[in-house]
Amino acid sequence: MLSIxxxxxxxxxxxxxxxxxxxxxxxxxxxxxxxxxGQFTFTLTDWLVLxxxxxxxxxxxxxxxxxxxxxxxxxxxxxxxLLGGASGEMVLLGALYRFLNWILYGFMxxxxxxxxxxxxxxxxxxxxxxxxxxxxxxxxxxxVVPPIGGIDLSVLVALVLIQIIQFILRQVFFM
Numbered sequence: 001m002l003s004i005x006x007x008x009x010x011x012x013x014x015x016x017x018x019x020x021x022x023x024x025x026x027x028x029x030x031x032x033x034x035x036x037x038g039q040f041t042f043t044l045t046d047w048l049v050l051x052x053x054x055x056x057x058x059x060x061x062x063x064x065x066x067x068x069x070x071x072x073x074x075x076x077x078x079x080x081x082l083l084g085g086a087s088g089e090m091v092l093l094g095a096l097y098r099f100l101n102w103i104l105y106g107f108m109x110x111x112x113x114x115x116x117x118x119x120x121x122x123x124x125x126x127x128x129x130x131x132x133x134x135x136x137x138x139x140x141x142x143x144v145v146p147p148i149g150g151i152d153l154s155v156l157v158a159l160v161l162i163q164i165i166q167f168i169l170r171q172v173f174f175m
Contacts, residue, residue, distance in 0.1 A: 005080075006080070006081050009077050009080045009081060010077060010081060012077075013073050013074060013076070013077030014077075014102065016045070016048075016073050017070045017073045017074050017077075017099075017102050018102065019040075019041050019044055019045050020045050020048070020049070020066050020067070020069045020070035020073065021066070021067070021070045021102060021103060021106050022041055022106070023041050023042070023045055023049065023063065023066040024062070024063055024067045024070065025106075025133060026041075026133070027058075027062070027066070028061070028062050028063070029132070029133070029135075029136050030061075031132045031133055033129060034125065034126060034129055037126070037129065045066065045069065048069040048072070048073075049063070049065045049066050049069050050065075052065035052068055052069050053065040056068055070099065070102070071095070071099050074095045074098050074099045074102065075091070075092070075095040077095075077098075078091050078094045078095035078098060079091050079095075081094075082094060093173065096173075097169065097173045100169055101166065101169065104162050104165060104166055104169075107137060107158075107162055108159060108162055110130060110133050110134050110137075111137070111138075111155050111158055111159055111162075112159075113130050114127075114130045114131055114133075114134045114155065115155050117130060134155075137158055138154045138155065138158060141154040141157050141158055141161075142154045145157050
C-alpha cells in the first residue's frame with residue numbers, strides 16, 4: 001500500500017513540478033505560450049506561485065517563485081517518499097538530486113518532442129512554441145556542430161550532453 005502512495009505522490013509531484021519548471025523556462029526565455037498551454041500551466045500553478053511571489057519577487061527578469069515552487073514540490077515529495085528512516089539532510093540532498101534530474105528530463109522531453117515535430121509535422125500548431133523553448137539550448141551547440149548534409153545533429157548532441165550531465169550528477173550525489 002505504501003508503494004502505491006509513493007507512486008501517486010511521485011507522479012503528481014513530477015507533473016506539478018514539471019509545469020512549474022515549464023512556467024519558469026517560458027518566462028526566463030520570454031516565450032509566449034499558445035493560449036491553451038498558457039491557461040493550463042498558469043491555472044494549475046497559480047495557487048503556489050502567486051503566494052510565493054509575495055515572499056520572493058521576480059528579480060533579473062526571472063520568475064523565481066516558479067523555480068522555488070518546483071523545488072518545494074520536489075522537497076515535499078521527497079519527504080513523503082523517504083518516510084521514516086531518512087534524516088533531514090538526506091531528504092534535502094535527495095530533493096536537490098531529483099530537482100536537477102527533473103530539469104534535465106524536461107529538457108530531454110522538449111528536445112525529443114521538437115525532433116518528432118520536425119520529422120512528422122513541422123507545421124503543427126505547437127511546433128514553433130517547442131522550437132522556441134529549445135533554441136537557447138541548441139544555439140550554442142549549433143555554433144560548434146553545423147548541419148551535416150542538411151541534417152541537424154544538434155538535438156542528438158544535446159541529448160548526449162544531458163545524459164553525461166546526469167551521469168556526473170549520479171556520481172556527485174551517490175559517490
